[in-house]
Amino acid sequence: MAGSFLQTSRLLLQSCSGTPSFHVCKLHMTSSMAAKEHYKVLVVGGGSGGISMSARMKRKVGAGNVAVIEPSEKHYYQPLWTLVGAGAKSISSSERSTSSVIPSGVKWIRSRVQEFNPDKNCVRTDKGSEISYEYLIVALGLQLHYEKIKGLPEGFKYPKIGSNYSVQTVDKTWNALKNFKEGNAIFTFPNTPVKCAGAPQKIMYLSDAYLRKTGKRAKANIIYNTSLPVLFGIKKYADSLWKIVKSRDLNVNFRHNLIEVRPDKQEAVFEKLDNPGETVVFEYEMLHVTPPMGPPDVLKRSSLADEAGWLDVDKDILQHKKYPNVFGIGDCTNLPTAKTAAAVAAQSAVLDRTISNVMKNKQPDKKYDGYTSCPLVTSYNTVILAEFDYTGQPLETFPIDQSKERMIMYYMKASLMPQIYWHGLLKGFWGGPGPYRKIMHLGLK
Incomplete structure (x- = not known):
């Protein structure tokens, strides 16, 4: 796998010329030979997974080597919408500008991806731009x-x-x-x-x-x-x-x-x-x-998709099954677990480690266990906090029976989790409660 990737990288370098942040490429070119941007890490999608990974990649390779393609001017913390629909929160409390959540120095490309060309390490946007990459992270969400x-x-x-x-x-x-x-x-x-x-x-x-x-x-x-x-x-x-x-x-x-x-x-x-x-x-x-709901159309018609149209990644390491320099996170993937922001958090920590190893020509050594969480809001002051893994078994963080309705879990859902989202997950610092679970269970779980 590493050899295949190195060969692909050499081909890319041979077909491009220019500085590390801007190349003139001959991949998938029209007769006009338009200029094309190049980034070490290109993130497609500015939702929870895309922003989290762009923050992590910025620390890994430098802000100038990372770009995010996202057309929306606003970013929403969507788990709050359950409470918005019930009159307990306002829609404005779930909203931030996209510019405020893009990590500083990371390039924000305000477009939609129109076409993936993973065989040539390129994507084409709806504005006609062609952007090449060394590593691609697909975080498109669902439709x-x-x-x-x-x-x-x-x-x-x-x-x-x-x-x-x-x-x-x-x-x-x-x-x-x-x-x-x-x-x-x-x-x-x-x-x-x-x-x-x-x-x-x-x-x-x-x-x-x-x-x-x-x-x-x-x-x-x-x-x-x-x-x-x-x-x-x-x-x-x-x-x-x-x-x-x-x-x-x-x-x-x-x-x-x-x-x-x-x-x-x-x-x-x-x-x-x-x-x-x-x-x-x-x-x-x-x-x-x-x-x-279903996978985004642009993904469905690409060679990155499985038969159902979802991004085809290894469920343990989140690396694409065919293209070793392509990775996925969140709702757009075919991971056999529930599609939640909590799952994205746990995936982000694993994917960070996977990409680090791939960049060093090492085998990925950290596995995603399918952790996801669903705070089941049962009233205006109670929540059942469901947490589970790929096997469908409960994977609970707290040393109590989380299947019971609890007031403290409601306040965690309504007040604490949004803060963790904005200041932890999107900054690339929160990778889920895994490290704290053993502490909570005195090392027994």
Whole structure:
């Protein structure tokens, strides 16, 4: 692997000329022979994974040798949107300018990647620029597909419907909740992978709490329609959630997938996945939509993707299976674990070590265990903190039973975690709670 990479690097150097920060390349060139930028480390995506890794790479190779391609002017701490949709936080509290989170001295390329060309160590942007790299980190996140539900996204123009997964629609969730009168409050989970798989039901628990607080719960029929066959994938936490569902009189329908919204009639149409061709229509007074999700189009059509379109990386070391100078992090990868910011944090520490070794022509020696975390918000002051690994086994940080609802976990979710995100993860200093877990468990775990 190291030999293959060295050969690739030599080919790149032979086909480029200029200073280390700017090269004129002959790779994938048009007849115009346009100039092309070159960076030692190129990061594609300015979300949590991309910013974290750009900060780590800056310390490793110097700011002038690192660039981030990201078109958005704003960066959001999206885990907070569960609380925004329930009226507990403002959208502005989750927002920073992208310029403020890009590490100082690192080049911010305000574009979208239009094409990957890993055989020639180049990418092309939507502005026509071609950028070459020695090492590539792909951190593109995933793509929301509201348009795969008939009647959306145009249906969001109507009241009573919202979604915590988009900055344009999260406030609509809160508007639908606070204006609720009586009838069905429906919460959905799509038939695709999603980021933060607990979020679709977190807003259900918060809505239940809000309706109880405002005296409207007796007039509400709360329904969770999920495409999954289980309430939550990890049994320990699912058992606790079932107790909450039963004690609060919440209705759960498995294998129900939202396929159409009729906002003018306040109707939602679901297909029954275990009975192909059969559908059922629900009227709603409030509808929270979790959209289908998938890999970014630019990734799907590239040679970097697996058959399903996700970035094809080794699940232990986060290095691409075909291209040894390409690495991945976060939601865009095919790692078999939940897609969360907590997973990104743990991955960033492993990926930092992997790239360090590859740069030194050494074999990667640190493995990602699949750690991820999902703070399951069950009210305005309680959280079940789910933590688990690739095997689906709990991997808990604290020496207590985290499957129980706890107030302290809520304040950690609402107040402490955002600070860790902005000042730890994005600065490249927080690699997850792994090092602290052994201390918490007195070295026994």
